[in-house]
Amino acid sequence: MLSFSPGAITALRAGARPAFLERVRRRLVATFPHFLPCFPDEVQARITGHMLERAAGWGLTHQASLWAFCELMVSVTPNFDEEPAIHARLSQLRDELDGSLAELGRTMPPHVRRSAQRSGSRMPLFVPHRLVAAPAPDRVAAAIVTALHDRAEAAAAPAAAARAVAEADRLGLTQDDAPLVVAACQSFWSPAFTRLHWAEALWREPWSAAERVELLRFRLAAAHRRFV
Structure with missing residues (x-):
């Protein structure tokens, strides 16, 4: 069985990140044409990086869940994870978020979505997560x-x-x-x-x-x- 050391896995992920970021950027451009196309490619990549950093802050590692988080940042509001009900649910599921984030987005109650949008901020798109x-x-x-x-x-x-x-x-x-x-x-x-x-x-x-x-x-x- 092929196996990798933790250091090798980290190196592999670091090497794959630029390519994945580019795929996410292109998908965001295609899915939400009102948003990233307003900026040149270099700035689009910077914004996409900010979004992925915020997603990774929740411990997400699977590409599907990272994309789902980015999608929610645009379709709901960039700081959707600060809405108390959403934050509580994300915290509750933190150890299994990689497998449940997409479903959480699909089942978000409308009133929770509206509440998040009312207090929404676009700053996470433009500011590094640090x-x-x-x-x-x-x-x-x-x-x-x-x-x-x-x-x-x-x-x-x-x-x-x-x-x-x-x-x-x-x-x-x-x-x-x-x-x-x-x-x-x-x-x-x-x-x-x-x-x-x-x-x-x-x-x-x-x-x-x-x-x-x-x-x-x-x-x-x-x-x-x-x-x-």
């Missing part, structure tokens, strides 16, 4: 480098992040990824984008903070084809 508990400015800076990779803000990400965090706070946008959306608005329109006619109207209407962030996202996607 920064999951980092201070907000550091996480926003990392997200800017990826999400705004081709904009001037990416070259001065800490300063851009500080401005965006302060402006999001001033605007009452408290969601985890609101500063990234604000940073994108400041980049594509101007630091004073809230004075633009369409933005002033956005704040005159009785939208909630979450609704305003989503409307800003829609505007960025429609006007600049930017997914944030």
